[in-house]
Amino acid sequence: MNATPLAAALDSAKCVFFDFDGPICRLFSAHPAGLIAGQLLDLLDHWAPRLLGPGMYRPNDPLGILSAALQVAPDHEVIPTAEQLLTQEEQKAARHATSTPDAHALIEELDGQGRALAITSNNSAAAIRVYLDRHGLAPCFSPHVHGRRADPIRLKPDPDCLWRALESTGAMPGECLMIGDSPSDWKAAETAGVNFVGYARAPHKAEALEQAGVRLIVHSMKEILDAISGAAPAAVRPPDN
Numbered sequence: 001m002n003a004t005p006l007a008a009a010l011d012s013a014k015c016v017f018f019d020f021d022g023p024i025c026r027l028f029s030a031h032p033a034g035l036i037a038g039q040l041l042d043l044l045d046h047w048a049p050r051l052l053g054p055g056m057y058r059p060n061d062p063l064g065i066l067s068a069a070l071q072v073a074p075d076h077e078v079i080p081t082a083e084q085l086l087t088q089e090e091q092k093a094a095r096h097a098t099s100t101p102d103a104h105a106l107i108e109e110l111d112g113q114g115r116a117l118a119i120t121s122n123n124s125a126a127a128i129r130v131y132l133d134r135h136g137l138a139p140c141f142s143p144h145v146h147g148r149r150a151d152p153i154r155l156k157p158d159p160d161c162l163w164r165a166l167e168s169t170g171a172m173p174g175e176c177l178m179i180g181d182s183p184s185d186w187k188a189a190e191t192a193g194v195n196f197v198g199y200a201r202a203p204h205k206a207e208a209l210e211q212a213g214v215r216l217i218v219h220s221m222k223e224i225l226d227a228i229s230g231a232a233p234a235a236v237r238p239p240d241n
Contacts, residue, residue, distance in 0.1 A: 005216055007227045009195055013177035015169050016110055017162060017189075020121035020128050020147070022181035023199045023221070024103050027123065027131075031093035034060040039089065040082055044069060047078035062086055063122055067155055074153050083152050090127035097131055100201075102221035104135060109228055111140040118144035118165040120178065120188070122155045144168050157187035162194055179224070181205055183212035197224065 003011060021027040028036070040062050044051050048069075057068045066086055069079060111117055117140050119128055125147030132138040132145070146161040146168070154160035166173060173193035180186060181199045186209065189196040198214040199221070200206035209217055218224055 004227065006197065006218065006223065009177055009197060009216060010224065010228050013115065013175065013195065015116040015118065015165075015171040015176040017118045017120045017165050017176060017178040017194065018107075019178070019180040019182070019185050019199075020119050020123050020131075022201070023100060023179045024107070024119070025094075025097040025099050025131060027090065027093050027097045027127070029098035030096035031089065032060075033062055036062040036086065036089040036093075037065055039085060040065045043082055043085060044078060047081070048073065048076055051076070051078075062089070063155070066152060067122075070153055070155070079152075080150070083148070083150065087124040087126055087148075090124050091130050094127040094130040095134065099135070100221055102225050104137065106221045106225045106228070107137055107140050109225060113228070116144065116169045116171060117141050118169055119146060120156075120161040120165050121147045122152075122161075122184075124148050155184075156182075157184040157191070159188040159192040162188055162192040166192065166194075181209075183208055183214075186212050186214050 018024055037060055051073055052065070052068055057065045063086070066082055069076070069082060073079070107117065119141055121128060125145050128145050128147050129138065132141060144165055146164040148155065162178065166176065177195045177197060178185065178189040179197050179199055180189065186196050186198065196214065196216065198209040198217040200209055200217050200219055206217055206219065
């Protein structure tokens, strides 16, 4: 019997990259993103009045606000302060973030099969590690946690964090698979030559991924977990250095 496209994609993946907020957890489930976005806007308005105009960002999207500021004024002196503020708030959020259903079981199963795992995210690595430590998942990924740099100019869809993951795992792009939930994840993976599975927990997420050109979309981590139960374990785990 022929494997499904999802099972085939998983079977060939020696290394799996996860986006963080969405596929692994809901980062701002208990620490509302809108409040953090408000703090960022207040900071930007104080140091750079009228830097961001109407329609340039969504009011409940702190990462989008930082990204918009980078697009119009990447060298402005307020950018490092804004990034530090966002990192601090993400760390607070990570202490109470809600896990994505079946994500932890999927991570543990993939790790148990000998596949290398990495996180490739626009969130801060510090916040990601807070969450992983809280749930005992750090050994599954360490040292392959690749979040936003202190100089965050290269956020996805720039593939910088995926290139770092490829370097740290020693894997080739064609033997890697990324699980992400946004068009920017898809674009970064496409640019890096990494295969991609879209995760869409809601219809609007699925629509956005479909419009971006994503062909392989799941609506739960359980779909992937079920698919790997019949997938062959990876033959070689890339080195942890």
